[in-house]
Amino acid sequence: MKKIAFLAIALALMLWAVSSAWASLLTEPAGGGVLAGASNFMPQEKHQLTSDGLQTQRATKTARRDGNWSDPYTWGLFFPSVPGSGDDVIIPSNITVTVDDAYNLDNQAAAGSLTINSGGTLILDCETVLGVLGNTNVSGTLKWCAGSGSHSHSRTIFFALGNFTNSSSGTLDCCASCTDFYFSGTQPQTFSNNGSITNMICCFNLNNGTGLTLAGSNPIPLSRIDLFTGQVTNSSRLHMGSADVDAIVQIGNIEQDSPAGSFDTHPSYHPDALIEILYASGNTDYSTGYEIPEDGIIDFMMVVMLGDKGILYNLTMSRDIIISGTQDQDLWHDELIFIGGRLFFADHALFFNAEDFHIAGGAGVYVDDFQVEVDKLTQYSIPGNVVTYLHTWETYGVQVGGVQMNFHNPTEWYNVMLVDAYVSDDGGNTWVLYQDRVPVLDSVVTLDGVENLGSDTQTRIWAFANRSVPVELSSFTATISADNFVNLMWVTQSETGVLGFYVLRHTQSDLSAAITVSELIPATNSSQQHSYTFKDTEIFEDGLYYYWLQNSDFNGSVQFHGPVSVRISVADNEVPELPLLTQLKPIYPNPFNPMAFIPFSLKEDANVNFEIYNARGELMKRIPLGYKNAGNHRTQWDGRDEQGRNCGTGIYHIRMTAGKESYSRKAVLIK
Structure with missing residues (x-):
């Protein structure tokens, strides 16, 4: 099975802190970091806002000219000073201010409130950081420049602890590359969008246990949302992803101290966007919710339900989830990756490649460290079989309770009724019969109570055989029995891959109009001679009767032998005895x-x-x-x-x- 080369995922909760007379210090929870490689957590330093110290009164800072935030003369000619965490900052019309490279995650720009008037512009330069303690009102333009994403301090970030309003004349100009928009208040917050948003917000983050309400007349386009803690109300206003940009939802953060966040309803996913859902609830169990689209179809899912000191938390399915298989060859898509935690099925199923495979279980059945790959390219030949298998599956995982595994179209044949299931634990070199004569219903083979899925060091390959060679029939006869019924007998010299036999009858030599008069008579599939008999007791009228023998093979093909005929007279028979039983x-x-x-x-x-x-x-x-x-x-x-x-x-x-x-x-x- 292919090993997943994990793309580094930023799971760090980059909270900022304020030190002032009326704001307490906020710091990042321990354990925030970057997930990379084979589930290794890379430690990341805590971040806090560097404020201007204790302020005895609130001041208004209005930009007087175009310039950098760090330049005191941007804010006035007489007694100039740079805004701080207690100041109400105003960007007036026809003025452009840039939060410049003097500010970053170690030294962050701050304001008590922020107002951008119509015609005014505030630019967050590449990899700068601005935090606003109070409300933000945008009637002009607020622009994020792209961060490089090359290291932990390389994102452009806006922190909001109050309400945020983008008015009808306002514009949020977003670069969809390493830019973050954090709502990190301690009271309920509102984000109202009545204006325009250029491109889409790259990363929208909620870390407010009291929640965030979305309002306004216009939708909010974004690529990614991190629901660290708190609920998003009116979630349908979020328009996620595009034909060219993936839609990503992360639930919670590793080793955090608060419950993971949630939606109150489904966000609006772009129909052509690839959807990735990441679960990282670090201190509580979680049940899937509105982050899963209404149709249940996503393209990638990661489970990192890993708490402090290695504690594993549970993710419980509340509905069926379908992993689409849109990009089967892409390492990131069409996969379910476990880094930590347990996935409980709760009588629901995970579907892979839309229909090729699904795995399910009851309320107490779970898997962890689980992956599956549907492989239509690798061909295996099981010893003793003439079939080359175009359809195989590879799995690994730890599970409890015995899962139900469902394989769609298990062979390259159609109309197959029964197959033999084989497994290989050495990469396809040797094969062992797992279960024979497994029924195929609606083109699906179901194996119940499976307890061995393989491991990440030695995957298990699943394949299905429907061997078939014509039966060698040496005789087929019909005779009158002593009790005036018809005995049918046939002898086979050898048979392989035969499901069984049926006997058909008609009063004319017309196979197309014949009726089946027997149940399936199972075949022995022996290389030795074998005799079969069947007595037809359902004859109540005189006449000439024709019989055919049908052999049905595992691959769905059938063959007919005969007819043989026999004349029977029931006129002189005694009145038949009535049945002893109903x-x-x-x-x-x-x-x-x-x-x-x-x-x-x-x-x-x-x-x-x-x-x-x-x-x-x-x-x-x-x-x-x-x-x-x-x-x-x-x-x-x-x-x-x-x-x-x-x-x-x-x-x-x-x-x-x-x-x-x-x-x-x-x-x-x-x-």
């Missing part, structure tokens, strides 16, 4: 397509009715037969519902009511 006899053929024959017997006269239900208990068809005399009878079902529509592949429950008694059997319809 019963619903085995349905044949089973599996069937398109017709199922339903034999039954009545010990005494009775009203007889049939009802057919699907696996979900839904009534599909009624067959009222009315009053029937004691004896042997048969009815049939053509696989259609009450409206005459074809029913789908699946298991159906056939219930017979005779008088006050009811009887039931199962039948499998295969399309």
